[in-house]
Amino acid sequence: MSVAVEHIATDQPPDAAKARDLDYGWHSDNQVQLLENGEAYFPKVFEALREAQREILLETFILFEDKVGHELQHILIDAAQRGVKVVVSLDGFGCGELSPSFLGELADAGVTVQMFDPASKTLGFRTNWFRRLHRKIVVVDAAVAFIGGVNFSADHLGDFGPEAKQDYAVQVTGPAVADLHHFALAQSGRQPRARRGWRWRQQRPSAWTAESAEGMVRLIYRDNLQHRDDIEEAYIHALSHAQKRVVIANAYFFPGYRLLREIRNAARRGVQVQLIMQGQPDVLLAKLAARMLYDYLLKDGVVIHEYCQRPLHGKVALVDDDWSTVGSSNLDPLSLALNLEANVLIRDRAFNQQLYERLEILARDHCQTMPENRKPRLWLWRLTVGFLVFHVMRHFPAMTGWLPAHKPRLKPFKGQANER
Known part of the structure; x- marks a missing residue:
């Protein structure tokens, strides 16, 4: 045919x-x-x-x-x-x-x-x-x-x-x-x-959060036109307002400086921050890239788990008792700077608690936790290579512009x- x-x-x-x-x-x-x-x-x-x-x-x-x-x-x-x-x-x-x-x-x-x-x-x-x-x-x-x-x-x-x-x-x-x-x-x-009351906005809303915290849902997306950073900005805004807890479970974790800084700053001010990463990845480079960031985050109190039962493919996060996000976007250069992605933001306490309980079971029963004072062998070599790979990965989206149109x-x- x-x-x-x-x-x-x-x-x-x-x-x-x-x-x-x-x-x-x-x-x-x-x-x-x-x-x-x-x-x-x-x-x-x-x-x-x-x-x-x-x-x-x-x-x-x-x-x-x-x-x-x-x-x-x-x-x-x-x-x-x-x-x-x-x-x-x-x-x-x-x-x-x-x-x-x-x-x-x-x-x-x-x-x-x-x-x-x-x-x-x-x-x-x-x-x-x-x-x-x-x-x-x-x-x-x-x-x-x-x-x-x-x-x-x-x-x-x-x-x-x-x-x-x-x-x-x-x-x-x-x-x-x-x-x-x-x-x-x-x-x-x-x-x-067209729907009644539809309005095309010239400026984006200044806040990514809703006043109510029950049954609230918002669609956000990333394209290569005028919504390049919407998903990343939603994470940054939620993290900057975190007061109690943050849990991020993400398959491919290699975000930019601003998002990394907000994760670290949340931990520094006493927020319980947990990251669940791939311990058994379907793409080995994803694990290697994420591990280059561990020392930067661990020293400020971020708890990092590696899920080892099977490949982690999730792209979810929660902040405090009512903010959550679920969608297609990883926290890596491909998702944050190149791919077409979509997530929903959710303000709902019951959903947040359910997601928290499921991720807690994952972290407690099927993950290994990275020690705070870990110092791997050949750490100086790893630090040098990590520094170079980090900057290559961070500038990777711009480098794709060197390819033919x-x-x-x-x-x-x-x-x-x-x-x-």
């Missing part, structure tokens, strides 16, 4: 430019459910997809042709055949190995399949490494939304084996879903409907039936 590709957009989807200046605000009276790993995430998402009546918007970094991917494919085909409008946006790097037959079956059933920045291999290697569509968002009937770090692949299930990923996502219902729906429409190249594109796939 052949699959035709037609170019329709450059840099960003056409309607995304209209939404790029929008700062989504806080919404109250939402219900947010924590979903840990594929065992909790996939059943909830698949149930919502099976019950869809009008529309499914789905975007993901990775979709594999495994038991999870095939189940998703069958559900989407069934939805499209019963008249549901289905739009699937995939990343050209993360989904670059999908077969034409797999994509063609979706397209022939009426599913709109779009690939962000597809590229053929050159000498057996992929060249579309940077500025990836790294978001994981599902919106069904503009009534329920899912967002987090879980891809549609079997390696998010425990029965995958030792390499199964530890990860988190949330299910959101309530007024905040309207923003997630609007955002997903715009990013997929669809014209979002590259504008990511969103392209639709047309199945064989649509080519006739």
Whole structure:
């Protein structure tokens, strides 16, 4: 089965430019459910997809042709055949190995399949490494939304084996879903409907927090236009106001100076700061890069745990008793300076406590804690290499500008039936 590709957009989807200046605000009276790993995430998402009546918007970094991917494919085909409008946006790097037959079956059933920045291999290697569509968002009937770090692949299930990923996502219902729906429409190249009271802001709000702390949700995102630093700024603002506790569980931890400084400053003023890092990484460089920062943080009282049971893939954090964030953004140069990302901020005590309890179990039962006075062998050599690697990594996004000009594109796939 052949699959035709037609170019329709450059840099960003056409309607995304209209939404790029929008700062989504806080919404109250939402219900947010924590979903840990594929065992909790996939059943909830698949149930919502099976019950869809009008529309499914789905975007993901990775979709594999495994038991999870095939189940998703069958559900989407069934939805499209019963008249549901289905739009699937995939990343050209993360989904670059999908077969034409797999994509063609979706397209022939009426599913709109779009690939962000597809590229053929050159000498057996992929060249579309940077500025990836790294978001994981599902919106069904503009009534329920899912967002987090879980891809549609079997390696998010425990029965995958030792390499199964530890990860988190949330299910959101309530007024905040309207923003997630609007955002997903715009990013997929669809014209979002205007809503009463909609206002395009020229300046960003000065605060990232909400007055109320129950059921409050706000969508934040990162692009390469006018929202380059929104997720990083949200972390910095929350950390600068922390009074009691901070817990950050992040798969790829290599943030910039400002965020590192706020983490350290919080610990210095007596806040209990815990970081949960990868101890069994799926990318060894991630562990090596994070460990270069340990001494800087440990000496000021930051507690660092390494999760050793299986690869950590989560991107979550909490501050004090009511602020939390869950999403797709790591705290490394790729997520903070290149990729397209999305998180939700949550002000809700019950959710914060649930996330705290789950992370405490992770740290207590499945992690090793780094000693405060650790001094590894060859520490002077490690310090020198660490200094050089740190600065290379921090300037890595700017260094990508030395490469040939590259504008990511969103392209639709047309199945064989649509080519006739």
